[in-house]
Amino acid sequence: AQTVTQSQPEMSVQEAETVTLSCTYDTSESDYYLFWYKQPPSRQMILVIRQEAYKQQNATENRFSVNFQKAAKSFSLKISDSQLGDAAMYFCAYRSANKLIFGQGTELSVKP
């Protein structure tokens, strides 16, 4: 069975600085999708970024980018120029067949 692990329960970053959130996963599949979701205090789940496993190029969405290491089964999220509005819980997720498997989450705080 696929598993997703986020080893950092909490992270903190200074406003305008860069932070990297870690995620590792375990799977025997060769083709799959990985996602990062943001959950602000409202608890809404917001898609941040998506990566297709067959693509070698790392996905980028404005200030958000990923470092996808398929052999190492690692999928980290980098947030550049951090803003106060980035403060939230971040979940890494693996799409297995017809469902998403989530990691435990990393709570990111942004210091002004």
Added chain:
Amino acid sequence: EPEVTQTPSHQVTQMGQEVILRCVPISNHLYFYWYRQILGQKVEFLVSFYNNEISEKSEIFDDQFSVERPDGSNFTLKIRSTKLEDSAMYFCASRRTSGGRYNEQFFGPGTRLTVL
């Protein structure tokens, strides 16, 4: 931009009562999901639904749970006899197709269920 909606936003019920959580997925989506998140924990998959039947369910989704798409727009989750441990945030999600570019799941804002 189309979005998934859920009602109610907060439901309080007594243990043993039945609750129905409602969702309106995005109109051209074909796959529907329920997830739950107990406070402070990760989001967990409950069930997926396609072509008017359950396509996959987790161990959590026991006989107390059921899902239905009663018409062309609503997607409901029913808990027959609620337990204290059912207290959680319940998220509905929908997805357009089975693969390719349009594989991301769009989540609703969630329904907070409190069982007393």
